[in-house]
């Protein structure tokens with residue numbers, strides 16, 4: 084049976100870049116280690132990070148077996164633990180554009196938790212501003228959580244524009260946002276809105292109405308959040324919405340890795356950091372990899388020697404498939420290069436490639 | 446009591462709540478709180494219990510602390526108070542972020558009403574704050590949770606007496622509950638009030654406008670569809686699992702003309718409130734709810750409460766059934782039964798017995814080896830153990846307590862089955878169960894007394910399809926933000 088979950092899992096694989104199936108599994112479960120994060124970056128699997136925190140190995144294997152039986156996934160000739168997307172698999176995916184878009188555009192690592200929280204906050208604020216526009220004070224807020232209520236109060240207090248200005252600016256942001264969305268998505272969002280004389284709906288109710296599967300419900304919600312966040316972040320048109328977004332921290336680098344990276348920025352070398360923080364060399368290495376993957380402004384210059392970069396560029400000319408590099412083989416080329424240097428170079432190049440090729444979606 | 450001294454209460458009732466009359470038991474409870482140090486009020490569901498402490502609190506100088514077992518219930522009460530225009534209200538519970546708690550504490554003295562979950566009462570930082578504040582009244586909501594014999598005994602509640610002891614002796618205490626058998630009542634008196642004299646207010650649990658009916662059927666959904674075609678609601682159907690609530694909800698949505706939605710713990714706070722508002726404002730006919738989350742539903746004109754599964758006890762049943770007919774109009778409590786429905790309860794009971802046996806085994810081991818068993822303990826077992834290690838009871842007391850709890854649970858199931866298989870008046874059985882007396886003859890009583898004359902008023906419901914807003918989204922958006930061109 085090819086259900087939505089299977090289609091989605093299929094969309095994580097690639098026709099040319101082989102992937103170890105167990106690494107994909109770790110990502111779906113959301114294991115936050117230096118190696119899974121690099122893997123996520125190399126294969127662009129951010130949509131799947133911790134999407135199935137409770138998925139069992141057995142259930143996962145069962146799904147892979149179904150996809151293999153259909154001929155959608157094929158094992159790599161050299162090593163059966165690696166999988167590739169077949170032509171039949173590609174054809175199958177083409178029939179499911181939503182899952183392809185989901186797979187490509189969603190960053191579940193950063194916004195898996197923050198996204199839905201942001202949407203709820205935006206909807207609550209919309210209700211408050213709607214009631215404000217009707218000068219109504221007696222209404223039932225769509226939250227009873229202290230934290231949300233307090234946040235809205237603070238947000239309103241901080242707003243500098245007049246009440247009328249706020250209402251019309253907020254309305255305009257909604258309008259501009261909805262204009263840029265696809266029909267189905269716009270329908271969903273308009274129906275979610277609660278305001279004066281309009282009670283919204285929930286994704287659960289949309290699920291019932293449209294006969295979605297449970298996974299579809301979850302995915303549409305995540306996808307909608309992601310699209311809104313993307314629009315807000317890539318345009319100057321949404322200052323109010325952006326301030327709502329800024330109030331919710333997305334998942335990012337761990338505190339410990341950030342601390343290590345701060346020392347790097349201050350010019351300390353690995354040995355000093357080990358001593359100062361009393362951590363193992365391998366931990367410093369993991370922290371730096373995590374920082375390199377997750378921080379947009381990671382300073383590769385501070386961690387990668389120019390000579391090393393030149394050497395690896397030479398190697399890259401021989402082995403252009405950067406993400407498939409094996410450390411041992413690189414060592415055979417130049418044994419003075421460390422694992423960390425190779426990994427950082429890979430991250431640097433993949434990020435450059437991504438910037439040039441994955442343009443922001445509209 | 447003279448007319449004159451009654452006036453301030455009635456005036457306040459009018460001013461704050463907009464009501465002209467007290468419901469039965471409310472005035473007595475408020476007056477008792479004002480006059481006595483300790484009050485235990487047993488008022489049936491939907492008698493407006495919370496109004497009692499709210500009003501009393503306005504007549505007392507200091508703060509009121511309300512201990513509530515469930516966060517959802519707590520948040521619900523907070524928002525209801527806010528809607529009455531009360532801003533000095535907050536809730537503190539363990540799922541809050543540290544920052545939020547700090548913020549609340551920094552202005553603790555400003556709150557008139559503070560809702561807390563019981564486990565916070567033993568925390569030093571809370572006790573400190575409570576001593577600094579000026580507390581006039583501590584309300585123990587759902588006070589039956591303190592009783593080992595109650596249906597939803599909460600070990601956390603055992604900390605309340607300890608907390609009360611540390612407060613100034615002038616602080617008043619009010620225990621509130623809807624369901625208490627004689628045994629539970631005695632238990633509350635001895636645990637909560639340390640055997641000291643308390644003023645008892647007890648209202649008859651007889652809800653005369655609710656008719657009781659049990660239908661034994663092999664095909665519950667068929668019966669349900671047939672029933673709903675005649676009585677479209679508003680009504681609540683209770684389920685014992687989320688999955689079933691969802692399944693039947695979808696089925697009803699598809700196979701009837703009614704607007705049906707479900708309501709359970711997987712919904713976020715916002716989603717729950719949205720669904721609640723739809724139900725409250727006549728956009729839904731029927732709500733499919735699980736018991737735990739049905740507590741926050743406050744709707745006056747619920748015409749029927751149906752139990753799709755067997756409730757775990759008569760207490761639970763009466764509480765849930767009591768959510769119908771708050772407006773006093775004719776309502777129905779219907780229980781659907783299929784032979785062997787009780788199996789799930791016996792299964793749960795067996796689990797409890799296993800947990801008890803595991804506990805007995807652990808307690809026989811040397812204490813220094815307990816550490817290795819900890820990861821294997823269930824959450825319930827961990828709570829039991831914590832109570833013991835905190836010296837709140839001895840091993841013997843614990844085991845005896847568990848024994849009794851098990852026999853109690855067995856009895857609860859049996860009592861429920863007795864109710865189902867009754868051949869005589871169901872109301873009489875329920876009244877006897879709570880040692881309550883009838884308030885007089887009820888014309889439409891139960892299926893055994895005859896329900897031929899039963900008529901449930903139909904409240905017009907106007908379902909809204911999400912699609913109607915999206916057709917002309919520009920227009921909808923303009924309306925939401927009151928934008929005219």
Ligand SMILES: [Zn+2]
Pocket residue numbers: 869870871872873890891892893894
């Ligand atoms: Zn009867």
